[in-house]
Amino acid sequence: MTLEIFLQNAANGITLGSLYALLAIGYTMVYGILRLINFAHGEIFMISTYFAFYGTAIFALPWQVAFVVAIVLTALLGVVIERAAYRPLRDAPRISALISAIGVSFLMANLGLVIFGGRPKTFYRPPIFQVPIELGGVRVVALFFVIPLLTAILLVALNYIVYKTKTGLAMRAAQWDFDTARLMGVDVDRAISITFAIGSALAAVGGIMWGLRFAEINPNMGLFPGLKCFIAAVFGGIGNISGAVLGGFILGFGEIMLVAFLPGLAGYRDAFAFVVLILILLVRPTGLLGDKQRVKV
Amino acid sequence: MALHRRLMMVLFCAALVSMCGIAAAASDTEIRIGVYEPMTGAMAAGGQMTMEGIQLAQEQRPKVLGLPVRVILVDNRSDKVEAATAVTRLIQKDKVCAIIGSYGSALSMSGGPVAQAAKVPVMGCSPTNPLVTLGNDYYFRACFIDPFQGRVMAQFAYDKLGARKAAIIQDIAQDYAVGLANFFRQAFNELTEDPKSIIAFTSYQTGDRDYTAQLTYVANAKPDVVFAPGYYADAAVLVTQARSLGLKMPFLGGDTFEAPEFIEIGGKNVEGVYFSTHYSADAPVTPASERFVALYKARFKTAPNTFAALGYDCYNLVLDAIERAGSSNPKAIRDAMAETKDFVGATGIITLDANGDATKSAVVLVVKDGQFKLVDVVHPR
Amino acid sequence: MAEQRAVHPLLKIAVVCGALILFFLVLSWGQEHWDAYTVRILNLCGIYIGITLGLNLCNGFTGQFSLGIAGFMAVGAYTTAVLTMSPAVKQAVFFIQPLIYPLNSIQWGFLPALLMAAVVSGIVGFLVGAPAIRFRGDYLAITTLGFAEIIRIVFTNIVPITNGALGLKGIPPHTNLLWSWGFALVCIAVMVRLMRTTYGRALKAIRDDEVAAEAMGVNLFFHKNLAFVMSAMMAGVGGGLLGNLITTIDPNMFRFPLTFTVLMMAVLGGLGSITGTVISAAAVTIAMEAFRALEEPRVILGLTIPGVPGMRMVVFSVALMIVILFYPKGFMGDREFSLDRVKRLAAGLDRTNTSKQG
Secondary structure (H helix, E strand, O other), X not given: OOHHHHHHHHHHHHHHHHHHXXXXXXXXXXXXXXXXXXXXXXXXXXXXXXHHHHHHHOOOOOHHHHHHHHHHHHHHHHHHHHHHHHHHHOOOOHHHHHHHHHHHHHHHHHHHHHHHOOOOEEOOOOHHHHOEEEEOOEEEEOHHHHHHHHHHHHHHHHHHHHHHXXXXXXXXXXXXXXXXXXXXXXXXXXXXXXXXHHHHHXXXXXXXXXXXXXXXXXXXXXXXXXXXXHHHHHHHOOOOHHHHHHHHHHHHHHHHHHHHHOHHHHHHHHHHHHHHHHHHHHHOOOOOOOOOOOOOO | OOHHHHHHHHHHHHHHHHHHOOOOOOOOOOEEEEEEEOOOOOOHHHHHHHHHHHHHHHHHOOEEOOEEEEEEEEEOOOOHHHHHHHHHHHHHOOOOOEEEEOOOHHHHHHHHHHHHHHOOOEEEOOOOOHHHOOOOOOEEEOOOOHHHHHHHHHHHHHHOOOOOOEEEEEEOOOHHHHXXXXXXXXXXXXXXXXXXXXXXXXXXXXXXXXXHHHHHHHHHHOOOEEEOOOOHHHHHHHHHHHHHOOOOOOEEEOHHHOOHHXXXXXXXXXXXXXXXXXXXXXXXXXXXXXXXXXXXXXXXXOOOOHHHHHHHHHHHHHHHXXXXXXXXXXXXXXXXXXXXXXXXXXXXXXXXXXXXXEEOOEEEEEEEOOEEEEEEEEOOO | OOOOOOOOHHHHHHHHHHHHHHHHHHXXXXXXXXXXXXXXXXXXXXXXXXXXXXXXXXXXXXXXXOOOHHHHHHHHHHHHHHHHOOHHHHHHHOOOOOOXXXXXHOOOOHHHHHHHHHHHHHHHHHHHHHHHOOOOHHHHHHXXXXXXXXXXXXXXXXXXXXXXXXXXXXXXXXXXXXXXXXXXHHHHHHHHHHHHOHHHHHHHHHXXXXXXXXXXXXXXXXXXXXXXXXXXXXXXXHHHHHHHHHOEEOHHHOOHHHHHHHHHHHHHHOOOOHHHHHHHHHHHHHHHHHHHHHOOOEEEOOEEEOOOOOHHHHHHHHHHHHHHHHOOOOOOOOOOOOHHHHHHHHHHHHHHHHHHHO
């Protein structure tokens, strides 16, 4: 493999990795606060792409407006889902909440099928993102720079919110213990809603980036990215935002490199993510950047 | 008993009762033809397109043997278990005398044994996997099969594009793509007399959207053409990425590329993609083709696609067999179907061989100026 | 107050045996005389009852939330299929790469093949479970889901053994009502017996509180794996029966939607109840077909309401959400069917009548 090919693969890996990272952050934030795998996160991602699509296609909004509207709507959707499907089960056994998450995921995917139809739609791609750029034999489009940049900016912004604001403090307090946080005057319900709103908004950003990158959306598109991004979050350390970003990058990069070095095994590519999951859980269950687990007896 | 349990019991009983359903009308007042297609699920697009053609055909020819024809559609949800249940239901509950279906060879293979056991003939519109009719004398198809289709593209690449080295990127999760890739490879090796003429062979899974690593690998091998069988959504995204990675050589595919979404999703990037399919609106092969194109355009306001054309032909093939059989007895219909010879359909002149497969020409289309245009017609040997 | 003595044990055995014999006689007759549609639905009911009981054993009774059931069904289905297909059919079907030796030249009977399916899926179940079982709740769920996907991806790729995406066709149609309901009854019997032994109580203890159970001396590793492996075996045999019912399988059948369907059956019936699982597995299988009415156009009072394809699955998803939010214990909750209860019901009705007259 020449250097040029390696760099090309690296560029592709970074783009894919940052897509995964955006989704992984949403997962990790929700898990951190609720200790719940939000299976519906993949479907929230899917619906956000449709919001953006209908914004440009049916309502003929300029794309900047459509994208922002899609993000806001998705954030609202996330809050609604939390209220309807997760809050009533907060005191129930964990299995119930998990089943509820799976149920919501399936419901949304099937509703999407009924409402949007099974045939894929073409996501609107503003030409500005498709400007081709060539650097020393490596071919990319402008989008390749936008996505990692956006991820980095969001990462910094999130870290600021979570660690330097009162809302973030409330979120982190709720992460530790609901009752104690309540005793300290934290509005736990509000903190959870905000967490869902932010996580879903991030899923929407990921969805829009996904649509810009791949141009095709369909109601079943949420399942696999959802799973892979949860794995990325676990890999990096669940509950840790920087960990999620790191996990996403490593996963995306690794997938590309697997196929680059072993093209004959390209059919196994999706299994790679699952193998990574099992290995990390066996070797270091708290993830790369995770804290030591606290198991209360 | 608690209220909710009572409620559940009532619902369950209601479900049972509704399943008993309305008795089907006696068979001497109408001819019932069953259709099982994927109207939802992964293959929904194909099923819907096929159904358009069947509907159109029924509107044109609503009667046979002096009786009205009733088409009964059962959705198989792109699921194998459902496909078998759907065919069982059509035969047992709806008492159809013949069946049309299904898009998706895997689904057809599931419905086939059921129809065979019940001795009801099935006409498949578009399943191209050779296994569908293997060992099943009650299954027929209006289309050619993958060994022929793979050879068509290999021949085209060799003759018309002058290719001597090819790369293959197959969708490893689709039986159709895997079969087609296999036959292309065999045929290309034979034509070039070089067992190593496929210089790069790699895969992806349906629904993956990032093919850049596979494409980078293929680009490095510098093939003359790339054969990429798979569904149109994957293929469109793949070709788009290929172009942005600087791959300029022609990309080839099979009949699943023929969908309006292929051009929609791929945009300018899929210009110049060649693929084999069953028929082209550009080159009406028969007078029936012209009639079909006109009817379709009047009804649906866009140019027709292959699967609608095949659905249209399937319906008429079934009616033709019923007429020749002179009765609605499924076995008689089956025997008449087996003898179908020189049937003039919208997709060509159809003769069914001993296996129940159609010996037909294939056409090669190219994407040009945002439309599918005819490039070549390949006749079977 | 009337005395409420339990039904005499010998009477219980007699009733159960009598019912079983009658049941199988009816099934044998029905296999020949009922229409193929009814037979097919009943076959699917029996198969799904067994598989759902397997899921319930692991997820419900032991509290180990596993989402890997589709993977074990795949293992069982492929094992049975490859063993029961004839060499001639195998040669025709494996047209890209031939099946490896010695599988390409052997052909087994149905029962040995099913038993082998149980063994193989049990082994795979152990290989998956042993490392995974130490995880809790969500992590176990995602890990088992990951394993199921890995199994499916491997099956898609190893063409010389599974024929890859092309799948297998021409599997002998051995499955009939006796096999599928025999399977269901064996699973029911196993579960009922198991739950009455110390193993069963240990499993329930683990579900209720792992730490306390361990403190009381329950060997977590052994018991969790026991549940996991048994669940895998039941799923494997169920998969094998399914393959020999529809006579063709491919890796795309065994994806997450299949796991979801089985999970839904278990949840609707009640994750801790054998009776509930039996009822809901059968009910959902039947309802899947019955609800086709939602997808076909209907004429009600002269208005044609168009069918909406895909509504069936939406209805099921909504049903699941309603159950999990409002009736988390499912239809039966923790209660089970028993002859004692029947006697009490009968006695109760009797008393109401007498008291009314009195």
